[in-house]
Amino acid sequence: MKKKIALITGITGQDGAYLANLLINKGYKVFGSYRRSSSLNLWRLEELGILESIELVSLELLEKSNIERIIKLINPDEIYNLAAQSFVSLSFENPIYTAQADALGVLKILETIRAVNKKIKFYQASSSEMFGEANSKKLNEDSRFHPRSPYAIAKVFGHYITVNYREAYGIFACSGILFNHESPLRGTEFVTRKITSTLVEIQAGRKKNLELGNYYARRDWGFAGDFVEGIWKMMQNKQPKDYVLATGEEHSVKEFADLAAKMVGFNLTWKGSKHNEYAVDKNTNKIIIKKNQEYNRPADVSFLKGDSTKAKKELGWKPKVKFKELVKLMIENDKKKSLKGKIIQ
Ligand code: NAP
Ligand code: G4F
Secondary structure, X not given: OOOOEEXXXXXXXXXXXHHHHHHHHOOOEEEEEEOOOOOOOOHHHHHOOOHHHEEEEEOOOOOHHHHHHHHHHHOOOEEEEOOOOOOHHHXXXXXXXXXXXXXXXXXXXXXXXXXXXXXXXXXXXXXXXXXXXXXXXXXXXXXXXXXXXXXXXXXXXXXXXXXXXXXXXXXXXXXXXXXXXXXXXXXXXXXXXXXXXXXXXXXXXXXXXXXXXXXXXXXXXXXXXXXXXXXXXXXXXXXOOOEEEOOOOOEEHHHHHHHHHHHHXXXXXXXXXXXXXXXEEOOOOOEEXXXXXXXXXXXXXXXXXXXXXXXXXXXXXXXXXXXXXXXHHHHHHHHHHHHOOOOOO
């Protein structure tokens, strides 16, 4: 039987690496797009040991000619569009670039599919950030969007243009509204991996303390390895539909940091007032975690919790890794890197 061909944009990112691993194991021929620059960022593919099994192609989302060249060359069965400027905080500093990549980039791919081969299936990486300020209820496919950052607003465009190309042109285009998912391959700018990598570095004597912004934000954190299975299942569905993927459980940044610190071996006590809390190690009396206003965002999302009942019922998807296991997985991995004297990236 002919091997299925997949194109994953953003192969150098966290999800790109896990999804590529999954598709290779399923017998796909995987093409992965990276951004051409003076230095290549392939450490995730190397860590998973799959670099040699992927055909790398260069693609910049802002360049429609790149997108057309690659899609015409490969003519894939499935395109997974994971490439994006994905850091919410940076989107406040670079809103125009973020909109060009995360909103118009999606349209450029869909337009190319429409012109070149309408049979190509398309997955769009939508985000729970689109829900924005949603109070304390569980969010599903019918919940309303109230995006709170240029990133989230660009993702809303990407989401609806995907729905539109499905409805208008009959393209198999689906969108996964994914809640936060983390792993040892998560970028160190994101709060979970910033916490695990920095705490391990403090314990090794290479850093003094961990500075965070909004401790009280609450997120529904799952494991990226589980989430890419849901992404693949959406693309194998009979009908193209949109699904929420989430664990249904939320925790604060402070809870994540507190648990991670315990796992590293700190014995923390929290002191100070609500807006200036800091954590001290009872054994050494040193401040381990403290607030830094610089990490606050002009507008933040205070609470996100998802309801993935539809994905469970229709796709048979459910996450396996629980919160505690996730924190442990990330800490253990950073500890291993630290022991080997590796740079934590
Ligand atoms: P990530 O680790 O930041 O990876 C993003 C990828 O996009 C990287 O390969 C990056 O390349 C590439 N990229 C960025 N700008 C690009 C551009 N202009 N042209 C071409 N490629 C570009 O993100 P992730 O966590 O794997 O997330 C994957 C996707 O899911 C993203 O679209 C994200 O917005 C979305 N999402 C993520 C989560 C989550 O919790 N992880 C939740 C919901 C939705 P470089 O390596 O060159 O930077
Ligand atoms: O880890 P974060 O940067 O992730 P955020 O903003 O939730 O976005 C991630 O998940 C989205 C899905 O919901 C994706 F679409 C998106 O691409 C990305 O993967 O921040 C989480 C929370 C925020 O409320 C932030 O204000 O942690 C808070 N936080 C507190 N101190 C911090 C810090 N975030 C970061 N990055 N760094 C801090 O020092």
